[in-house]
Amino acid sequence: MVRERESQQQQQQVSYTVEQLVAVNPYNPDILTDLENHVNEQVSSQTYSLDANLCLLRLYQFEPERMSIPIVVRILIKALMAMPAPDFSLCLFLIPEQVQMEEQFKTLIVLSHYLETARFHQFWDEAVKNRSILEVVPGFEQAIQAYAIHVLSLTYQKVPRPILAEAINIEGLSLDKFLEYQVANSGWALEKGHGRSQLIVLPRNEFNHPELKKNAVDSVPLEHVTRIFPILS
């Protein structure tokens, strides 16, 4: 027990040091290995640091012979998991064209494209086919599901069950369990739709309830959006 705690503390210390390094001394080839270790730590401890990863990608730019493809793949997967933040594109800007032509990268770019255009069905199809690439990063599925729910909550006040199912790639009994959990912990509600269909009521926010929008100056279309599209029911 004691040893575990010690090593945990050590891990925290190392991460703290890496963050400091990135803030204070980022243009330094000597920290490259530390940053690579930090990526692996992010993967195993399910944490994330954009600045540290950008710093590493820059160093790879400065010293291309030291670039590690598996590390870059991990950085990109972590970036996908950060959606809707644009981190994935930020990383691509720093990765040389030839590297981006490799199969793994092409796959990740396609996956990112599906997510950007909210084509969840195609996304999950492609993700399943490329499970071996994505498996290296625990928490990937959950992160994407959270993003999908985020997208749905911007669009719908009440989501029909089949649409939710497709977006998060969960069905049947698993979906029932998932919904139970969300109802109990995340403020979701369930309603009956037409016939025997089920509607999921997501929490209110300024996107699916324009009256909640704090600042109406910028985006005129928002009001249009929720009025234009009748909710499927």
Added chain:
Amino acid sequence: MASSYDYDEPSYDSRSYPPSSQASDVGYDPNFVPDSVKTFVVHLYRHIREKNVYEIHQMYEGSFQRLSDRMFRESPWPSVEAVAPYVDNDHVFCLLYREMWFRHVYARLSPTGRQRIESWDNYCSLFGVVLHGVVNMQLPNQWLWDMVDEFVYQFQSYCQYRAKLKNKTEEELQLLRQYGQAWNVYGVLNYLQALVEKSMIHQILEREKEGLEQFTATDGYDYEGGSNVLKMLGYYSMIGLLRVHCLLGDYHTGLKCLAPIDISQQGVYTIVIGSHISTIYHYGFANMMLRRYVEAIREFNKILLYILKYKQYHQKSPQYDQILKKNEQMYALLAICLSLCPQTKLVEENVSTQLKDKYSEKMLKMQRYDDEAYAVYDELFSYACPKFITPSAPILEEPLTNYNQDAYRLQLKLFLYEVKQQQLLAGVRSFLKLYSTISIGKLATYMEVDEPTLRISYMLLNPSRQSDMVIIFCVRS
């Protein structure tokens, strides 16, 4: 990806004057010091010692340019060794003189490989002296800005230079091998970072917010007998870091480097017009690449209006050509941003008129999202973008290639990819403008999609894009 603008064109890269042959052909004697130069350095040296900032500025902006025009159009100024005796061989003055000497060569002539490397050495010495805190001068902001601006410019130029290996002479290759440290990216970034840190400019700006320090109020000058050099070099280095990060494609970090400067207001960065323009140009460009089109449009609009109003006052200044050039580039970027994210209320009338004059036809094309549109996006992006660099050391073995366009090609490719993603949303936007409510069936008909066989799909404009929120879906029967 072919661009109609030649990215490599030297005139795109140069300052106001075309490069001419190296002075050795024209009978240049580095040891000959004309009387006017003697007078110039003697007076400049005296004014610097007496901290007479106004006079320094007059000589720096005025006399130096006039003498360059009259006597040094096609040759460098006299060497620093020849001039040193007239200024007590003052070490710091000589570093300053050399900095101006090299800047003149870059602007009016064409630097040799050796000169590029010597200029790097000079910057190392100059910044070294400043960082050691032993400098006691007050120099005009224009000069201090020019130093940082030129430093980054020469770095960018060197990266381009050493990435074109095909036609290098053996002598030039040998120089590259021997002086691998010259203009290395770590050195450049670390000098800028060191200036930021040693000057404590972040803390100064913080304290200023709390009323504990005078900085902006004095235009950065020190009225208590001290020096403004380290402080101002540190301040301008924040903008320098933004610029270098943009050249590398790291827009996120670039913007972070600029963050301590509040660009929603006037500040020290607006005192020198070159610094103002460079800040907003790179800020706007970075935001555009981060898909924050509204933010980019706002800032481009402000600066373009400013330039419209005030450029007449800079007609005689040596920076005038650069001002005009950046002005044109920002109109191109504004055209791009407005095509990707149409806005009606963000562009001031006069700017809008200028924009229409220059780009109305091209903007119409860009909003069509066909092949011709991509060609126009390509053209404008290539014209207006920074000269991206490959920062790594060159591989000086056969086969020797030119790879100076690689970095630019990547950024262009990713930009056009984003344009393509925007295309998917463009058609929907026009429909939304017409209808306040629309049934799915009708929408499907107008979108010319076959309703019964449609799959459920969403098109979502990501809020992080700061553009319209658009959702359509088509129903599976």
